[in-house]
Amino acid sequence: MNKFKYLSIAALLIIISACSPSQQTKLELSSSQANTVDATNLEPVSKAVNGKVNQKGWEVSVTGVKYAGQKIQGKYSTYEAAEVWTVISLTVKNTSAKRQREDDSWFFLVSSKLVDSKGNKYDFKDREIKYDTDLLSKPFSPNEARSVDLLFDTPKGIKADKLLIEDKNFKSIPFKL
Secondary structure, eight states: OOHHHHHHHHHHHHHHHHOOOHHHHHHHHOOTTTTTTEEGOOOOOOOOOOEEEEEETEEEEEEEEEEEESSEEEEOOEOOOOSEEEEEEEEEEOOOOSSSSSGGEEEEEEEEEEEESSSEEEEOOOOOSSSSSGGGGGOOTTTOOEEEEEEEEEETTEEEEEEEEEEETTTTEEEEO
């Protein structure tokens, strides 16, 4: 059981490192800063949302929807969309009385989908964590909350309607935005 947990963590770290832009990509991105948005201080363009699910020792709350430009300058990386970024801000909280890891939770944020007001679905493309990267490999303490922005590459002018987050049974849980 422990071997499987360590292999899962190792696989996740490899995937995360593979998704990080290369030094060459970072140089190319920094040379073209037109339409760049600073994701560390994005102001909501649309109404705040209140979607929240509390299950099995975890609470997932949608805290905002932002319509950003084609590029977002985050705390750790620059993200570039083919069209424009629609950003869904979430807070994940350990509501149990014990320490637990996010990979033991009931949800998969990387399988999320955004649904617009016309019913079109958009796949999760990336995420910007809003906490210290040293916490990535550490379990959540009781009542600890961490924030993350989910990035969806969408056409300009869409209206986000729902966020679908898959649970461990691959059932989508809709959050009304």
